[in-house]
Amino acid sequence: MEDGFARFYETNKDRVLRTVYVCTGDPHLAEDAVSEAFTRACSRWGKVSRHPSPVAWVTKTAVNYARSSWRRWTRNRTGDVPEGHYTFDDPLDRSVVEAVLALPERQRQVIGLRLLLDLSTEQAAEVLGVAPGTITAHLHRALWSLRTRLVTEVSADEPC
Amino acid sequence: MNLVEERIKQSFSPIELSTDLASIRALARRRRYVRAVSFTTSIVALALVVGIVVPALLPAGHEPSAAADTLRQLSEVAAKQPAVTVGPDQYVYSKIQARWETCEGNDCVLQQAVQELWIAPDGSGRMAGSRGSNSYSEVLGRGEFNSDDLTKVPTDVDALRSFIRERASKADQPLDYEMFVVVGDLLRESFSSPVLYESPQLRSALFEVASTLPGVELIGDTTDGIGRPGIAVGYTEGGIRHELIFDPDTSAILGDRDVSVRSGGTVPGSWSAYVESGVVSSTNAHP
Numbered sequence: 001m002e003d004g005f006a007r008f009y010e011t012n013k014d015r016v017l018r019t020v021y022v023c024t025g026d027p028h029l030a031e032d033a034v035s036e037a038f039t040r041a042c043s044r045w046g047k048v049s050r051h052p053s054p055v056a057w058v059t060k061t062a063v064n065y066a067r068s069s070w071r072r073w074t075r076n077r078t079g080d081v082p083e084g085h086y087t088f089d090d091p092l093d094r095s096v097v098e099a100v101l102a103l104p105e106r107q108r109q110v111i112g113l114r115l116l117l118d119l120s121t122e123q124a125a126e127v128l129g130v131a132p133g134t135i136t137a138h139l140h141r142a143l144w145s146l147r148t149r150l151v152t153e154v155s156a157d158e159p160c
Numbered sequence: 161m162n163l164v165e166e167r168i169k170q171s172f173s174p175i176e177l178s179t180d181l182a183s184i185r186a187l188a189r190r191r192r193y194v195r196a197v198s199f200t201t202s203i204v205a206l207a208l209v210v211g212i213v214v215p216a217l218l219p220a221g222h223e224p225s226a227a228a229d230t231l232r233q234l235s236e237v238a239a240k241q242p243a244v245t246v247g248p249d250q251y252v253y254s255k256i257q258a259r260w261e262t263c264e265g266n267d268c269v270l271q272q273a274v275q276e277l278w279i280a281p282d283g284s285g286r287m288a289g290s291r292g293s294n295s296y297s298e299v300l301g302r303g304e305f306n307s308d309d310l311t312k313v314p315t316d317v318d319a320l321r322s323f324i325r326e327r328a329s330k331a332d333q334p335l336d337y338e339m340f341v342v343v344g345d346l347l348r349e350s351f352s353s354p355v356l357y358e359s360p361q362l363r364s365a366l367f368e369v370a371s372t373l374p375g376v377e378l379i380g381d382t383t384d385g386i387g388r389p390g391i392a393v394g395y396t397e398g399g400i401r402h403e404l405i406f407d408p409d410t411s412a413i414l415g416d417r418d419v420s421v422r423s424g425g426t427v428p429g430s431w432s433a434y435v436e437s438g439v440v441s442s443t444n445a446h447p
Binding site for chain 1: 164165167168169170171172173175176177178179181183184185187188397398
């Protein structure tokens with residue numbers, strides 16, 4: 001049972017973190033929430049392991065956790081983690097990360113669930129409680145927006 | 161997969177969770193221990209105590225109607241509180257304390273955060289405090305504290321209910337639960353934001369809205385994270401009961417916490433206490 005959890009944890013912890021980071025926009029909050037969600041999964045692994053998609057369960061738990069409690073409140077209040085400005089190590093392409101985080105919340109969620117977590121359209125729809133067509137539409141809009149923005153940035157950077 | 165999708169995946173790929181498996185397991189083991197202790201304690205209590213004492217040891221009677229009565233009483237108390245005016249050169253000072261548990265391998269320790277805020281009506285001010293081993297102090301300019309436009313929060317009960325419902329409906333959560341969360345957020349805001357701090361009518365209306373939400377439970381008399389007596393209401397979602405604790409004499413929010421429904425124990429990392437607030441004349445002053 002525990003070996004099963006260990007495999008589950010090692011396989012999914014980073015991509016769940018990336019997804020929750022995209023959903024919340026706050027790396028510190030995302031780390032806290034994902035650690036909490038995996039702890040809850042470990043506590044009740046017998047049940048969670050029988051879930052149709054344990055990784056979706058953990059992700060949804062983490063996102064819900066990040067939404068409530070004092071963490072959400074202090075984050076909303078200050079807009080950012082105070083001094084130290086906690087960030088992850090430099091990603092490969094900061095402009096892409098910033099462009100994704102600038103998307104509306106629902107589009108960020110869909111980018112996280114579909115691209116970073118590799119959930120199917122149906123699984124993502126289940127997590128967000130929406131129709132699969134809604135997932136497809138938001139993903140389309142998000143990618144269109146990102147293509148436009150990133151191509152514009154590349155063009156602007158080109159030497160004259 | 162097209163180029164943009166590949167770039168997105170690659171750009172986020174260096175992000176890795178720093179918490180190791182041993183720490184996750186250590187926390188989970190501690191929760192199982194808490195659950196076992198809680199269960200054993202209940203059995204012993206039931207074996208030793210009979211009659212009228214027993215119900216007092218059982219989880220509080222979470223009757224929705226009792227919760228509604230309590231929230232309406234808090235609404236009445238809030239309405240009787242004196243209005244406060246925060247002048248343009250004044251600040252609402254507030255102090256919040258929170259505690260949570262972290263583990264490194266099998267070594268689990270309690271962490272603590274303290275935050276003090278001084279917020280002027282124009283949204284400027286200062287925040288200071290500590291989180292874990294990091295302390296900070298930061299001055300914020302005009303408008304920087306106002307992540308929400310709180311002046312748009314209505315004080316009329318029906319209008320406020322609609323406002324909260326609209327905000328809650330965007331959260332992709334069960335609506336009544338999320339409305340409870342939004343009410344809690346606004347009550348927390350009323351602890352330190354000048355706009356809401358000044359308005360006993362708004363706090364009264366928030367309790368009134370909460371009293372009409374299905375699913376809110378009365379937890380009853382309790383103490384907050386720093387030991388102050390209060391009365392609590394809660395809402396259970398996903399096996400966790402989210403509780404808000406109030407001073408019954410003033411209706412002020414004292415604290416909040418998450419409680420595991422199975423264990424009856426507070427989930428580590430999930431309580432905060434709203435320690436103190438008041439109007440002061442500078443960003444270094446205390447009430």
